[in-house]
Amino acid sequence: MSPRPERKPSSDERADALEESLMKQLAKPAPSARRGVGLLFGGVTPSGVPIEIKPLPAMPAKPTLVDFFRLRFMPHTVTHMLQSASDALKKGEPEDTVLACLLHDIAINLLKVDHGYWAAQMLEPYVPENISWAIRHHQALRFFADPQAGYEYPQRYVQIFGEGYQPEPYIKAAYEQARKHKWYGEARMITVHDLYAFDPDTKVSLDPFVDIIGRRFKQPKEGLGFDGSPVAHMWRSLIYPDNPL
Numbered sequence: 001m002s003p004r005p006e007r008k009p010s011s012d013e014r015a016d017a018l019e020e021s022l023m024k025q026l027a028k029p030a031p032s033a034r035r036g037v038g039l040l041f042g043g044v045t046p047s048g049v050p051i052e053i054k055p056l057p058a059m060p061a062k063p064t065l066v067d068f069f070r071l072r073f074m075p076h077t078v079t080h081m082l083q084s085a086s087d088a089l090k091k092g093e094p095e096d097t098v099l100a101c102l103l104h105d106i107a108i109n110l111l112k113v114d115h116g117y118w119a120a121q122m123l124e125p126y127v128p129e130n131i132s133w134a135i136r137h138h139q140a141l142r143f144f145a146d147p148q149a150g151y152e153y154p155q156r157y158v159q160i161f162g163e164g165y166q167p168e169p170y171i172k173a174a175y176e177q178a179r180k181h182k183w184y185g186e187a188r189m190i191t192v193h194d195l196y197a198f199d200p201d202t203k204v205s206l207d208p209f210v211d212i213i214g215r216r217f218k219q220p221k222e223g224l225g226f227d228g229s230p231v232a233h234m235w236r237s238l239i240y241p242d243n244p245l
């Protein structure tokens, strides 16, 4: 039996639906910052939890990556990245995968939108190319399940992006290209260890990763933000988020 054609809503019904959706929008308080703003600058977490803005400690004159973890990256992102990296370490992943997991969401502190691309660019001068490539592409891959690799579409994204969310065409294109790339597996493993259901009792610390950072991250001697690299200003924006211009 062929399915019955769906009845088209009348113009009255359409007008009612429009009015209802406008009323719903009006009932919500206007957000104090756009959704993509970096967590260091306020706004809400990707899940919508408001960020508490506190005075920030001064940074050392020559800041290291570890200084950024301790003094600038917001607790929400630090816990998330430490849990991802701890999971990768526990499961015996190669050191580059552990480091990629440890750094994959650093840009969320600066800007949430396109955070994989921003993070890859911030890191490019300082990490092996496969690591920044993997971090760039985790952004597209996380929208596409790969059950063979152990990755299902996260339930959390249904909450964040809504039911039936379709990523932008540029994200789909990036995913298609990444699938054919020799480092696909490295980017895919970031999504596999990108944990959303945290055990609140698990204690995580940066300590187990300080040696890996020392081996694989090229810390500039002038300090991040002051080495004249093409991305130094991104690190400085995290050092001085209260500067008005």
Ligand SMILES: [Fe+2]
Binding pocket: 104, 105, 115, 116, 138, 139
């Ligand atoms: Fe991410």
Ligand SMILES: [Fe+2]
Binding pocket: 080, 104, 105, 194, 195
């Ligand atoms: Fe993540």
